[in-house]
Amino acid sequence: MDYKVERLLVNYKTLEEFKKFKEYGIQELSMLDDLEENIIENDSESPFYGIYFGEMLVARMSLYQRGAKFDRYFDPQQEYLELWKLEVLPNFQRKGYGNALVDFAKGFGLPIKTNPRVQSHDFWKAMGFTPVEYDMERDLGENPFLWHPDGIVI
Amino acid sequence: MDYKVERLLVNYKTLEEFKKFKEYGIQELSMLDDLEENIIENDSESPFYGIYFGEMLVARMSLYQRGAKFDRYFDPQQEYLELWKLEVLPNFQRKGYGNALVDFAKGFGLPIKTNPRVQSHDFWKAMGFTPVEYDMERDLGENPFLWHPDGIVI
Numbered sequence: 001m002d003y004k005v006e007r008l009l010v011n012y013k014t015l016e017e018f019k020k021f022k023e024y025g026i027q028e029l030s031m032l033d034d035l036e037e038n039i040i041e042n043d044s045e046s047p048f049y050g051i052y053f054g055e056m057l058v059a060r061m062s063l064y065q066r067g068a069k070f071d072r073y074f075d076p077q078q079e080y081l082e083l084w085k086l087e088v089l090p091n092f093q094r095k096g097y098g099n100a101l102v103d104f105a106k107g108f109g110l111p112i113k114t115n116p117r118v119q120s121h122d123f124w125k126a127m128g129f130t131p132v133e134y135d136m137e138r139d140l141g142e143n144p145f146l147w148h149p150d151g152i153v154i
Numbered sequence: 155m156d157y158k159v160e161r162l163l164v165n166y167k168t169l170e171e172f173k174k175f176k177e178y179g180i181q182e183l184s185m186l187d188d189l190e191e192n193i194i195e196n197d198s199e200s201p202f203y204g205i206y207f208g209e210m211l212v213a214r215m216s217l218y219q220r221g222a223k224f225d226r227y228f229d230p231q232q233e234y235l236e237l238w239k240l241e242v243l244p245n246f247q248r249k250g251y252g253n254a255l256v257d258f259a260k261g262f263g264l265p266i267k268t269n270p271r272v273q274s275h276d277f278w279k280a281m282g283f284t285p286v287e288y289d290m291e292r293d294l295g296e297n298p299f300l301w302h303p304d305g306i307v308i
Binding site: 022023024025026027029030047062064066082084085115118121131132133134136137139140141142143144 | 176177178179180181183184201216218220236238239269272275285286287288290291293294295296297298
């Protein structure tokens with residue numbers, strides 16, 4: 001599958017597309033507020049990447065690069081990407097859109113941490129991610145899965 | 155509604171009950187491993203609190219007290235409770251079990267932070283919780299809601 005992954009811009013069209021996704025929450029509402037109050041410009045870069053089918057956004061994820069001092073997962077502490085809100089619209093699932101987004105994230109060459117929904121653990125394992133050993137004080141309600149470019153796992 | 159909230163013990167019966175809840179993940183699997191490997195004793199105290207209907211666990215939540223130095227939500231920094239995995243079994247919803255658990259958590263007299271599912275925001279607002287102003291670096295994929303015993307909100 002050869003899908004084109006694009007960095008999404010913050011504008012009313014993108015925010016309207018986001019409403020189709022289940023994980024629409026405070027992050028999206030905050031982007032809308034910032035746009036309406038001119039705190040950010042129309043077409044600013046967002047932390048979201050997505051894939052369009054024609055004119056329609058059908059898959060997306062959010063990515064954020066965290067500095068080594070925030071790292072509580074890799075040894076030694078290092079820069080890593082936090083990946084969240086990976087989601088493919090129902091009619092487009094099982095066609096490789098999710099894989100394409102995760103492969104794109106891996107392409108930055110940094111370790112990746114994600115906190116997947118319980119129902120998606122098999123997907124993350126198939127993508128080469130490993131569940132951490134649970135540490136309550138660190139992980140609380142999370143189910144972190146990690147990937148490292150060198151294949152190193154805790 | 156006068157429900158009795160109990161601190162749950164880690165034993166095979168409790169862990170079997172947990173399988174009925176949707177949010178069964180790495181935390182529960184880790185407790186099972188620890189029990190099987192004798193890392194924790196049978197009937198150890200867990201971070202979970204729950205309500206039984208007869209013999210059956212029908213509602214639960216996890217609570218963890220975090221020290222002030224971990225606080226990134228309240229001003230000044232202070233001890234607070236992190237609340238997660240609040241869940242009521244489908245046939246027992248809308249009967250006040252969720253309220254009873256949250257009221258129990260409030261009874262500790264500490265501020266509370268939770269990261270609710272997007273679909274449950276109305277419940278948390280009705281319980282007196284307030285959504286934070288979104289800060290991407292801090293909140294990433296979360297939708298934090300806060301409650302403070304003095305009614306102070308950011």
